[in-house]
Amino acid sequence: MPELPEVETTRRGIAPHLQDRTIREVIVRQRQLRWLVPRNLNRLLQGQTIRQIQRRGKYLLLGMDAGSLILHLGMSGSLRILPAETPAEKHDHLDVILDSGQCLRLRDPRRFGAVLWTRDDPLQHKLLKTLGPEPLSDEFTGEYLWQRSRGRKLAIKSFIMDSKIVTGVGNIYANEALYLAGIHPLRAAGRLSRARYNQLVEAIRQVLIAAIRQGGTTLRDFTASDGKPGYFRQQLHVYERDQQPCDQCGRPLHHRVIGQRSSYYCTHCQR
DNA sequence: ATGCGGACCTGTTAGC
DNA sequence: TGCTAACAGGTCCGCA
Numbered sequence: 001m002p003e004l005p006e007v008e009t010t011r012r013g014i015a016p017h018l019q020d021r022t023i024r025e026v027i028v029r030q031r032q033l034r035w036l037v038p039r040n041l042n043r044l045l046q047g048q049t050i051r052q053i054q055r056r057g058k059y060l061l062l063g064m065d066a067g068s069l070i071l072h073l074g075m076s077g078s079l080r081i082l083p084a085e086t087p088a089e090k091h092d093h094l095d096v097i098l099d100s101g102q103c104l105r106l107r108d109p110r111r112f113g114a115v116l117w118t119r120d121d122p123l124q125h126k127l128l129k130t131l132g133p134e135p136l137s138d139e140f141t142g143e144y145l146w147q148r149s150r151g152r153k154l155a156i157k158s159f160i161m162d163s164k165i166v167t168g169v170g171n172i173y174a175n176e177a178l179y180l181a182g183i184h185p186l187r188a189a190g191r192l193s194r195a196r197y198n199q200l201v202e203a204i205r206q207v208l209i210a211a212i213r214q215g216g217t218t219l220r221d222f223t224a225s226d227g228k229p230g231y232f233r234q235q236l237h238v239y240e241r242d243q244q245p246c247d248q249c250g251r252p253l254h255h256r257v258i259g260q261r262s263s264y265y266c267t268h269c270q271r
Numbered sequence: 272a273t274g275c276g277g278a279c280c281t282g283t284t285a286g287c
Numbered sequence: 288t289g290c291t292a293a294c295a296g297g298t299c300c301g302c303a
Contacts, residue, residue, distance in 0.1 A: 003296060034279070034298085058297075075297055076281080091281085110280045112297060127299090154274060163298070170296060219296065220283080260276070262294080 002073045004135065004168030005211035006222050006230065007058045010079050013225030014104060015053040017081045018062065021098040022049045024084075030093035034074060034114040037094070044117055045069065045096065056123060057131050057167030067119040069096075070128070074112030080105050080225050131167040135204050140166055142198030149189040149197070156192060157185035158259040160204070169204060171261045172217055172239045177203040179238045184270040185263050210235065238264035 002010065026042040038044065044066065052063035060079075062069040071079070084103040088095070094106040094115055106115065118125050133139035148165055159165060161174050169177070178185050180203035183196060192200075211217060216230030219240070223229055237247050242255035246266040255264050 006296075032280095072297080074280095075295070108280095109282065110295085110297095112279065152273080158274085161297095172296060217296080222296070259274090261297095 002058060002077065002216070002222060003170030003173055004055075004058060005173070005208055005214075005232065006216035007055055007060060007073060007168075008212050009216040009224050009230060010073070011053060011055045011060055014079055014081055017100070017102055017225075018050045018053050018098070018104065020049060020051070021100055022047065023064075023096055024099055025095075025097045027095040027097070028093070028115075029088065029095075030091075030111070033093065033108065033111050034072070035116065037115045038117050041115070041117065056128055057134070057163060058170075059122075059128060061122045063122070067117060068122040070114070070116040070118060070122055070125060071106070072114040074108060074110060074114070076110040076221070077106060077108035077113035078221075078223060078225075080107070080223075080227065130164055132163060132165045133167070135166050135168055135201075135208055140201060140205075142194055142201045145201060146192070146194045146197040149192065152189040154189055155186045155258050156183055156189045156200075157261075157263060159189035160200070161259070161261070166204075168208070172219075172236070173204070173207050173211065175239050175264050176207045176237060179265060179270060180207060182270055184267070185258055185265050187271075238266070240264065 023045045026045045028037050028041055031037040048064040048066055050062050050064055054061045058072060060071040081102050082105055084097045084101055091109045092105055092107050096104040149159060157174050157178060160169050181200045183200060211232040214230055214232035215224055216222060217232040218229035238253055241253050241264055243252050246253055246269055248269045251268050253264055253266055
């Protein structure tokens with residue numbers, strides 16, 4: 001489900017409710033997520049005060065004095081703020097109950113998400129330390145992508161979806177950014193010029209910023225922490241638009257699987 | 272090192 | 288109407 005804009009929308013939604021709150025209790029109903037949720041999570045978190053609510057790529061980090069809770073929403077995860085007494089429904093795997101009487105509730109039907117704990121700097125955690133730069137940071141430039149792509153033969157779409165190259169760009173926004181940049185998703189990463197990488201970086205930035213502004217994209221079930229959907233879907237040019245006319249040239253859009261992910265593009269406007 | 276395919280899991284929808 | 292297959296926003300891991 002969530003790519004960077006949806007995770008950022010979630011972060012912004014939950015942060016005001018979590019900031020400086022103390023954890024009363026943690027209830028784990030399902031430990032079998034992407035990785036086994038620590039058994040002693042309640043013991044670790046009880047009494048801890050949440051100092052920071054940060055995002056790194058698609059990970060959310062809740063910083064406390066004793067360590068950090070690392071959350072990932074996988075394909076189908078969502079976080080909401082609810083009154084603690086709200087009955088849990090199917091797939092509600094985790095509650096973090098706060099001294100405010102509210103609770104942070106994780107729902108994740110497919111269970112590809114993750115709940116991890118670390119005492120150390122979460123950015124040095126095994127799963128986070130190899131992540132590439134944030135796409136909205138100054139480190140992420142056309143020159144950087146061009147350098148990293150030399151000699152690489154994989155499709156540009158797969159390249160920009162590699163979290164070690166750049167983190168947070170998922171399937172929707174990879175499709176959209178390549179469309180905006182006029183780059184064919186199958187083009188070999190190593191065979192794009194600096195100039196075209198500059199365009200691609202701008203396109204990625206632009207699409208992510210616009211999506212965050214709209215509260216993310218709701219295709220099926222994404223909702224922000226307050227239950228509201230994202231409105232960026234209306235601005236998607238290619239995603240899930242197979243056979244529909246290209247907004248630029250009117251020719252029908254194409255669909256095919258690239259790197260096991262559904263890909264949409266215009267063969268006329270993207271080269 | 273690189274690139275590919277499989278694996279994890281449930282829900283929804285398209286097709287017969 | 289009902290069963291089955293395909294597909295869905297992620298990403299780690301093992302193998303060639």
